[in-house]
Amino acid sequence: MFDPEIFFDLPLRQKIKVLYEHGSFVVAIRYYGYKINLYLIGRHYVEVFYNHKLDCIEKIELMNPHHSRIKFYTDQINLPKNIL
Secondary structure, three states: OOOHHHHOOOOHHHHHHHHHHHOEEEEEEEEOOEEEEEEEEOOEEEEEEEEOOOOEEEEEEEOOOOOOOHHHHHOOOOOOHHHO
């Protein structure tokens, strides 16, 4: 079972490993200087922020369904109504 509190206390490399082993890629968007990959792990959507200029993952966080960025996802896929 996925526990966001435990997941977000992990170092970045461990978060990446957990997503690779247990997450499902959903969609990628471009947002300012980032390519953001959206993953589903358990019942939670997780965003992975990749900076092309630095060639690295800068952060991993839970998707905020109230952020304006959600429109970029919903333009491409149908997200469950209970998270919007």
